[in-house]
Amino acid sequence: MEKGKLYGVGIGPGDKELITLKAVNTIKNADVIALPDSFSGKNRAYEIVKEYIDDKETIYLPMPMTKDKEHLKASHESGAELIISYLDKGKNTAFVTLGDPSVYSTYMYVHRIVESKGYNVEMVPGVTSFCASAARLNISLCDGNEPLIIIPANYKDNKELLKLSGNKVLMKSGKKIAKVKTEIEECNLTDKTYMVENCGMEEEKIYKDFSKISDESSYFSLIIVKG
């Protein structure tokens, strides 16, 4: 029997309309839908794709929000094994991921394991949270000769990158917002700082005034620093 193929499907930042035609078609054509089962991602991802799943088999992969590397690695391995058990039955499996699969997604860990075992894998790109946030702010991320620097949530030295010329995105800053705010102040960038909390969700909040950014912001907060 021919093996199934794994698709890593980016479904965009959270707004149901910001899914691509390719993501919809890939989900509709798949035999099995895999969803990340993490406290933050599960409901959002499911809410976006549920209308395309119909009565397909749906599996939930435990993706713990932990920094314990062994624990993380074990969850990626077991997720990959579960998916492989379906690929071995010839079932094409669509692993649904918020945003874009190439940008800080848990999907890629599973993708690499499954690919290394000789299975076919394919990624379907999606709209990133930073492009969606710039759109909600009505601003550009980068023009002309300006570089754009994307800084992950737990980067070791934000100030080192904030000091470079170009525009910056600080991903999912919510948990460390007080620290990030201090760093932005120390780099004299407060008047060039914008934030979107829960972009595209009902509870979305847009901040164009640094002094209004709360220390209690949600995990899904993204900061854009211009210039």
Next chain:
Amino acid sequence: MEKGKLYGVGIGPGDKELITLKAVNTIKNADVIALPDSFSGKNRAYEIVKEYIDDKETIYLPMPMTKDKEHLKASHESGAELIISYLDKGKNTAFVTLGDPSVYSTYMYVHRIVESKGYNVEMVPGVTSFCASAARLNISLCDGNEPLIIIPANYKDNKELLKLSGNKVLMKSGKKIAKVKTEIEECNLTDKTYMVENCGMEEEKIYKDFSKISDESSYFSLIIVKG
């Protein structure tokens, strides 16, 4: 009469399926479609959206591929004026742009002029060329604690940014490919370099081996350097 609204609609990197539902709906609901009339962008953008335009009024904005700042500024001003003439008639206008409007798009110049004159503007984010290229390469752009640095086509000092830790994207490197290749060699990054030429098009080429990258590559070539 109520004024019309300007929508900046990202239609993705070139693959017809990589347009979002929101982009399709915005185009279908608009009264007028504006397309950039540049030698590189016109046909690609039109080919993607033509099936949604039907018999709507379509206008072409001259967007010259020049570095002459006065010439560029004049073309943005006249593009904005043309759009405003439709907004003043109450016509909602969708300006279609390849990729995402917040990432190195000509649209933003027109957007800022129109917004500064008191009109309503809205951006519809799209899939970027770098996310689409990573998907075609089956690789991530950034994992875990890795920053991602997007370097524009005409950046003054690529090596300065190539030397930083993290992953890099060199946008539209085609015209300067020989220079960029030398810079990558000088930074000892040849074994971490990938390129996609004409991503998502019929003439697409994927390079996972640095030595195979041609000095004659197209304007629409994007390089990803890992690590």
